[in-house]
Amino acid sequence: KPSTTSPATSAPTTTATSAPTPTPTTAIKTGGILKIGTGVDATVLGDPPAQTTVQDFVTSKTCVESLGRYDAKGNMLPWLADNWKMDAAARTITVTLKKGITFHDGTPFNAAAVKWNIDRFLAAKRAELPAGTTVSVLDDQTVVLTLPVWDTSAVIGMGYFAGPQISPTAFQKAGDNDKDRAAWSALNPVGTGPFMFVSWQKTVKQVYKKNPNYWIKGQPYLDGIEWQFFADNTVMEAAYLSKEIDMIYILPALSAKNLQAQKANIVTLNTGLGLQMTSVWYNSAIPTSPFANLKVRQAVSHAINAKSLVDNLLYGFAVPLNQWAMPTSIYFNPAVTGYPTDADKAKQLLAEGGFPSGFKTSMLVLNTPDSVAIATAIQAMLAKAGIIVVLDVADNARYRQLTSPGGSFTAMCLASQRGEVDPALFWPRNLSASGIIMNKTIINPPEIEKGLLDAKAAPDQATKQQIVWNLQKVIFMDFCIFTPLYIPSGICAKQTYIKDDNIMTTEYTQWTPESAWLSK
Numbered sequence: 001k002p003s004t005t006s007p008a009t010s011a012p013t014t015t016a017t018s019a020p021t022p023t024p025t026t027a028i029k030t031g032g033i034l035k036i037g038t039g040v041d042a043t044v045l046g047d048p049p050a051q052t053t054v055q056d057f058v059t060s061k062t063c064v065e066s067l068g069r070y071d072a073k074g075n076m077l078p079w080l081a082d083n084w085k086m087d088a089a090a091r092t093i094t095v096t097l098k099k100g101i102t103f104h105d106g107t108p109f110n111a112a113a114v115k116w117n118i119d120r121f122l123a124a125k126r127a128e129l130p131a132g133t134t135v136s137v138l139d140d141q142t143v144v145l146t147l148p149v150w151d152t153s154a155v156i157g158m159g160y161f162a163g164p165q166i167s168p169t170a171f172q173k174a175g176d177n178d179k180d181r182a183a184w185s186a187l188n189p190v191g192t193g194p195f196m197f198v199s200w201q202k203t204v205k206q207v208y209k210k211n212p213n214y215w216i217k218g219q220p221y222l223d224g225i226e227w228q229f230f231a232d233n234t235v236m237e238a239a240y241l242s243k244e245i246d247m248i249y250i251l252p253a254l255s256a257k258n259l260q261a262q263k264a265n266i267v268t269l270n271t272g273l274g275l276q277m278t279s280v281w282y283n284s285a286i287p288t289s290p291f292a293n294l295k296v297r298q299a300v301s302h303a304i305n306a307k308s309l310v311d312n313l314l315y316g317f318a319v320p321l322n323q324w325a326m327p328t329s330i331y332f333n334p335a336v337t338g339y340p341t342d343a344d345k346a347k348q349l350l351a352e353g354g355f356p357s358g359f360k361t362s363m364l365v366l367n368t369p370d371s372v373a374i375a376t377a378i379q380a381m382l383a384k385a386g387i388i389v390v391l392d393v394a395d396n397a398r399y400r401q402l403t404s405p406g407g408s409f410t411a412m413c414l415a416s417q418r419g420e421v422d423p424a425l426f427w428p429r430n431l432s433a434s435g436i437i438m439n440k441t442i443i444n445p446p447e448i449e450k451g452l453l454d455a456k457a458a459p460d461q462a463t464k465q466q467i468v469w470n471l472q473k474v475i476f477m478d479f480c481i482f483t484p485l486y487i488p489s490g491i492c493a494k495q496t497y498i499k500d501d502n503i504m505t506t507e508y509t510q511w512t513p514e515s516a517w518l519s520k
Contacts, residue, residue, distance in 0.1 A: 014086045014460050016155070018098070019069050019077035032518040033224045034498065037236050037245040041203050041229045046189030047182050048117065048164040049124035054274075057509035058249065059227050062208050063104070064166060064191030067095065067114070068159025070507045072271055073330055074422060075461075076159040080109065080192065082141075086155060088459035093145040093155060094138070101215040103167035104196045111137045113168050118145070121162035128157035128425065152458045153425035166190055194220035194514035203229050214514065221517035240264070240493055246518070247498060251491040252370075253317040259493050267504045268317060269490030272326035274508025277419035278374065280304065280363075281482040283411055284443045290361065291411065292443075295353035297480040300412075301339035303346040303385040304378055306485040313373055317491055321484040323472045324423065330461070331423060333469040336476055339483070346385035358386025363412040365391050366399045374485075375414050408441045419487040423468050424455040431481065442481055447474050495520075 042055040046064060051057060069079045078084055084095045101109040115135045122133055132148035147154055167190040174184035189197050192215065195208035206227040210220055228245055230236035233255050239245045241262065251259070251266070260266050269275065280300065282291035290296045306320040322338025325331040350358060365375040372393060379389045392410065394402065402409045417437075418426045429435045432452055433444040451471040458464035475481050490508045494501075501516035 014088075015083060016075075016077055016086070017083045018081065019071065019079050028221050028499070028517045029519055030221045030517065031223050032520070033226055034222050034247070034501070034513075034516055034518065035226045035228060035245045036247045036249050037228045037230055037239055038249040039230055039233065039236065040250075042206075044186045045197070045200070045206075046166050046191070047186040048162070048166065049121045049126060050182065050186060051164070054250070054509055058511070059206055060164065060189055060191075061193070061509065061511060062195050062206075062225050062227070062513050063189050063193040063197050063211075064164045065193045066160055066163035067165065068155070068163050070160070070273055070510055072506050073328075074271070074273055076156045078159070080163075080165060081159070084155070084159075086152075088150045088152075088457075091147040091150045093147075093158060095143050095145070095158075097141045097143075098215070099141060101192050102213060103165075103170065103192055104190050104211065105167050105170045107167050107169040109165060109192050110140050111143045112140075113165060114143050116168045117165050118143075118158065118162050126157075126161065127429070128161035129154060130157075149457070150459070151424070151456045152460075152464055153422050153456060156422050156425055165192055195222075195225055198224075203231070205229065216514055219514040221515070222513075225513060225516075240495075243495065246495045247501075247503070248493040249503060251493060253314045253488070253491070256317055256491045256493070257315045264493045265496050267492050267494050269504040269508060270319070270326075271328060271506060272319065272419045272487045273506060274510075275419045275487050275490055276416040277321065277324065277484060277487045278414070278416050279482050279484045280378065281409075281413045281415050281438060281442065283409060283413075283441045284481070285441055286408070289411060290353070290355060290359055293353040294480060295349045296355065297483070298339060299346040299349035299353065299385060300382065300387065301480060301483040302342045302349065303382050303387065304483060304485065305341040305381060307341075308381075309374055309377055310486050313370075313377060314486070314488060317489040318486040319489070320486050323476050324417075324419075324427065324484060325468075325472065326419065326487065330465050331468045331472070333472040335469075336472045338476065339480075343384050350386060355386070358388065360388040360390070361411040362390045362392045363414060364399065364402060364409040365393050365414045367393045367395055371414060378414070403438055403441075405435075405437075406440065409438075413438075413441075415482075423471065424452070424458070424464065427455075427471075428452050431475070443479065445474070445479055448479070448481070 040055050042059045044050045044056045045060045067081045068076045082096045082098045086093050115137050118135045130151050134146045136144050170190035171181050174181040194211050194214045196211050198207040198209050200206045208225045210223050240248050256266050282297050283289045284291050310318040310320050323336045365371050382389050401407050430437050455467045490504050492504050497520040499517050503511040
């Protein structure tokens, strides 16, 4: 039975061992240049604390590796690290590193380098690691992170977000002060990865060559990788169909539909890791709002048909949701039924909530074509239940102002949140009174606040799972804080001769350039 009981201080130590090295599916062919097209360029390649965009993360992984990698269930497993031990009672994560790895400049990857990298991340005050975390070197291959309080999500913060490793020596040689060094590093990544940075023509192309001293024997298989950037989706689709590029990373649903009609090989990410969940939020913290009434929030949930949105507007390239987790996730609670589409039930709940004739309201929407199309469809669905919605279409600046701390939208909001499976890391920013999004707009029941704290403090994955299962019930069934709709699929087009790249296999920005090869 799910529980929100706080863990005992005598929690056992948990050990994670290194992620397996990807194995080719068939006999490999070496050589060749993999050319990947995408619509948006990166901004930062070699300065991990400054990386914020999807493109920063995915392109930099061509040459900069992390301490950890996700598996398909969202567990963080060691990569450059050989293993780590998590001790909840001592509030420590002890990381043992793989031996014999060097950065592209020939300097050693060791505990001193890892401490330097994580210390820079902490100094940048990124939220992925708890403020007050300290890093110490135990020996040349071992570092110890000590947390101010135990946080089960810190292993993801350490392994993935603070995990990318760049050469401290290359950084120090890059300028006379840290500002200039960081600016150089952002454009000149020096990591441990299978490919080495060659050049970057902004908004046009990034070029990488094979690392001859890569730490996995026999890899990489390719001679190089190029990322090419296209401002026009039509031009990018034509380049793919003519095989001027081998892959398109991140396709809009309409482009995917168009290419699929031309027999293109379309691959989708089905884990939800790294993707954005779309949902409807309510100004439930405003006493005079209709949405302060639970029955009204439940009525809206019954009136919206998420599957119809996915089928008709996203062409099936999304997964409908009834809670904050993919159905494949360990945090998906099968006992949470959600609110099946039922207009009559919606009308009944509105009447019970004091609105037998319905009411008029508004919905804040970001002014992107996809968001407006989804909101317009929801508007029609709610009208059938008697809720008349006026769309408040806002530019990015006003939208962020109204959904950030200090702001408050008028009634409803079509929003996106990380669909990441680790709730202790990402849920508090939306659901806690101390969060960074919508913290003045939504109610903050103590049951949810306590559950969020307990999830962070869980001594192990099994305990955390039970706490989150209970949270799923409390958030969506007991309080209906918001209505989850879907997670869009990560979509790419790949020529069938591309093998073992693992793009869109595990996490949105994670792939395995070291094992990729071309069979053509």
